[in-house]
Amino acid sequence: MIPSIGHAAVLIGLGLTVYAAVAYVLAARDGDPRLNVSARRAVIGSFVAAAIGCAAMIVSLLTHDFSVRYVAENNATTTPPFIGVISLWAALEGSILFWALLATGWASLLLHRYRDRYRPLMPWVGATLATVNAFFFAVMTWPGNPFALTAPMAAEGNGPNALLQNHPFMALHPPLLYLGYTGLAVPFAFGIAALVTRRLDEEWLRVVRRWTLIPWTFLTLGIVAGAWWSYEVLGWGGYWAWDPVENAALLPWLTATAFIHSAMVAERRGGLRIWTSAMVIATFVLTLVGTFLTRSGVVASVHSFTQSAIGPWFLAAILLALGGSLTLLVWRLPDLAGGDRPSGTVSRESAFLLNNVLFLGLTFAVLFGTLLPLLVAATSGDTISVGAPWFNTVTVPIFIALLFLMGIGPALPWGTASWSTARERFTVPLGLGVAVTASALAIGLREPTSLGTLGLATVVGSIMVEEIVRGARARARSRNEGPATATWRLATRNRRRYGGYAVHLSVLVMAVAVAVSSGLATDRTVTLAPGETATIGGYEITHDRLVVEPLSSDARVIETRAEVTYAGPQSGSLGTALRDYPNSQAAIATPAVRTSLAEDLYVTLLASDQATGTVTLHLFVNPLVVWIWIGGAMVGIGAGFAIWPERRGRRVTVERPQRAPAAVTIEGA
């Protein structure tokens, strides 16, 4: 009964999205407002349908309805309710259902919110979003039916993925990532609408910058949460392995970041318009490519997901989206060309252009490395893999160049910068950077990447701080305010600029943490009998005893745990374990991480001998890792600050009337 309701909801969702797409196109051509309204209702209806579908799946999971194949594969009678609920996104079919919920949610929110604005654009925005959503409903109707039934109903299900059960982060990381992925369809839809209607002025860019920043923030948080999950759960002591699945999330993030920057040039100076449109298209296509890569099984990944028949569907969608939008773009090239005001070689425009070239280069490099195994397999039949060293060789120099640009770009003026202003602004930071690098060298830091990043971060950070201080000081002087008040008022009246500064500073924090943690981490593997002690990086690790017992929360899971005491910069005791889940062939590591602001002590159990109580432990001391997570959260806060609507201000008075009529209508109704 419940699965039938879910399946019916999917079919209704497909019908509604197809109708909405057609109705929006007709509305755009005839301008019939009633068609517009009914199409919008259909989109909201598709959201309700997706919500009913998700609810039906959750109920099926919670009631352990093993007649549904998805439930039988991802649930067992002993599965706790919380794990049951998050199993909605544990595997392919459920993920697409959840995806459809978020995608239709974004579409409904946007189309409802802007129902009286951007009139010429919105029908095409709606048509594009409805078409994209129809695709996902179609996938659930044909190749990836989440409510497919199993013929002989199993008495017991397979249980959820052991990795999913093992850490609560699985409740957080996929939804954040999906919110980002699905939300990036919105700027694409606006881009298509602007191209179709030839309304290629600054208007669509203004809307889209905020609507890119929102999914971008979710995507960023999702990627950081994924890295954190990898670090806390997988037990290899690292957080980024250049795995195809990780790259799939990174690719649209890179082009979305490029877009956020190039849109500023397009909006403020009229330049880079073709480029900016291309970035929007690329970002959306890369979200499809990412899903295709990770979900079709074409690329071998450490966390290989379920392979299924959706591959050809996604390939067709990618080719259609790419071919269609590029054709449209080429067709509109005459409308996009020109319009930019002159600028010098050393100017903020140039910094933005270079920033975009670097981001695009990074995108191509990561895409190339990710797809190379596919290309080689297709041409020579050999199976190869491209290792992390290649990715590091290629991407680290680009990341460093981007870091450098991040410092000087915002400090350069629009138009043309004179060398004397540049010199004046950058001399002190450069001196500071040299001083910090020299003192780090004197203290004994020898690792080149850490040293270089530290020096560069000092230069970039001090340029930013100087920018903020100079602005605040000018305001404090002219308005007679205290420094703190002046800074806050300046920031809240220029949210985009100061939110951007906050994001940049957070990225600096993350960059230093990544460079230092990867350059200065130490690790060693030790085999200890009970009572024996090993040392690593100022810590003394003593193996007390080996415990093998069922987990208190789930007796079917056997935990093999080494109980260890440690003394040093941090002291205490910890248990690091391997857990044997009944449905997982390999034991799941449960590393113990002891975090301080300076460093993490990270202990993984590799092997144990029950007869003697001897354990083999992998010990890591990873400096500054916690600052990657702190920096990630700070990026979210900074971006949130930039997204938050400005209350008053010089520039905002222009945007303000857009909201006022809506408020008046509500009051009048």
Place this chain on the structure above:
Amino acid sequence: MTVSAPSEPMLAPRRRQWGILAVVAVVLAVIGYLAFSSVGNALVYYLTPTELLERGDAAVGETVRLGGLVEDGSVSGPATDLTFVVTDGKNGIEVHSTVAPTRSFREGSGAVVEGTLGADGVFDATQVIVKHDENYEVPASGDLPSDQVIEPGDES
């Protein structure tokens, strides 16, 4: 009449555009060089024991990934000085590893080891990878779940 718009000289923008285009070209060339010059060393071939043995002497010293099943009864030694045999059913290769597998791996399970084949025919592993697989299937009575079988060419 004497006051003109504060525009810049007509020729200037064009000349300056070339400057930035040159920078862009240099940046792209550097990225391209970085990508292609190091790709030869970065590729790691994935081979089954049979494929590795077919390469003969050419295979000695080359970093590859060797994939197959851990042969029953072949595992010996402590985790940091481990010896086992990886087999594809036709041929087996003895593997020696001083790095413990990241998860407890078992006899009969699938494993991928990265390393080099020595002249003595023993594969020296620098990395032992065990697949963490999302692909669970309802086990039919009596037979192995499909994720326990690594087919030749099926990457980790």
